[in-house]
Amino acid sequence: MTTVRITRTALTRDTLAALSGLLAGFAALTVAELVSAAVRPEASPVTAVGGAAIDRTPAGVKDWAIRNFGENDKFVLQLGIVVTLALFAVVVGLLALRHRRTGSAAVLAFGVVGVASAVSRPDSTGVVDGLPSLVGAVAGAVLLYVLVGRLTRPRRIAGEEQDDESGWDRRGFLIAATAAAAASTAAGAVGRTLNGRSAQDAVASREAVTLPAPASPARPIPAGAQLRVPGLPSFTTPNDTFYRVDTALVIPKVDANSWRLRIHGEGVRRDLEFTYQDLLDRPLIEREITLCCVSNEVGGPYIGHARWIGVRLADLLKEAGVKPPSRGGKADQIIARSVDGMTLGTPVEDVMDGRDAMLAVGMNGEPLPFVNGFPVRMLVPGLYGYVSACKWIEDIELTTFDAYDAYWVKRKWAREASIKTQSRIDTPKPFGRPEAGTVMVAGVAWAQHRGIEKVEIRVDDGPWKPAQLAEQATVDTWRQWTYPWKATPGGHTLTVRATDGTGETQTEKRTKTVPDGASGWHSVVVTVD
Ligand SMILES: Nc1nc2c(c(=O)[nH]1)N[C@H]1C(S)=C(S)[C@@H](COP(=O)(O)O)O[C@H]1N2
């Protein structure tokens, strides 16, 4: 009898100790959320630790995550952090039952990780960023101490020990645990609401924007640029399906009314500062530009096309007195900084060589969506996003490539990266089963700022045959193509290659995306029925 009861009691206490750990962890996070509302939403521990984890992720792992989780990579990371924390919380709860102080010390140790991450984030505003993690960890440590105390101490009523059947204060535990859960939930809810409030100002500021008519409108996309072939993406990618690549766990919500952009640094004669309205008041250009990511695999989806409205960046640089290196300028690199501390390095020469490099405020007729960089982002036709397309930009510093390596360059990616000529078969899909007869093979090809001159298709090991090109919108856009294929029954491999406007044909040599973009031909295997 006695043996059975002891075992059951031990089991129950272990379970409740694990629960105490979880409650302590929950309290730590929710209290931290509440404190972060007073400091900065980005200083909350999950955001800070997640951000620090992203920064420390090796280039290969980042690439792997993008390949396997795509745009869900951040959700997977956050889920991973929460599951890991929950497992640790259970272990810490069990530990606390055996050594009460050590358990609480372990909670504080987690707090130290949170503080260190928050304070060392590139967008950190200083030691105050550590406050949410610190206060949260103290709350968690105290709570764990109190709860485990109930599990180890007999209940006392009026100074007399009341040994109930299990020898510990079951009722006291339940009361304390319920109160802690309720208080934590309330703290979390209030914190969330307050943190959401600053985002509301940003949303309101975006809704208040009316984009002025551009002084220099885009040439209309020729009707012949958009082919009507099922399975081919639309020439213009709608904003809500545009690909997204960035390191932001929480999408920055910037209030356009308080936003400022600074231009300064090496070779700048006059430091300049602009408000959002200053930019809207300038002559705006509107341009068709296809953007793509260096992490795009051969045949991959990280490319999209939009019509952008913005201010010519070269004009702003000239006003600041900047000269390109080819005309004796000292700075050869622009470092663009975003509100979340990201840095992207772009050659000054490319921005000032006459191409339509811009600070964009509009995307497909709307103010930039928050995910794509509201209020302002940079764009440079012909360069991969990571060396040109800074979203949520707030600072432009002129410097040299010798003096400074931007974020991705510190992580094994190339300093300079022009977009490689690429082509993709969009239809038929890999392992598709088209019927014998004429099959419309179609896709896109791109070599921004050089243009596409030719696309060729090869069936199995046959000769290269020219595809029919859709009309070219501009050299900065992708180009659609089709190839009516007389398909015969059986398995076949279709391969595509493009030639850019300089006459250079896409190399067959397959390379990885790291360090400066994937090369190689895209092919698709199908079975014709
Ligand atoms: N602030 C900031 N800007 C950024 C990035 C980022 O991580 N942070 N990623 C860059 C990369 S790698 C690419 S490919 C483009 C993607 O832009 P999009 O998300 O609007 O498609 O944004 C660029 N600008």
Ligand SMILES: [Mo]
């Ligand atoms: Mo990218």
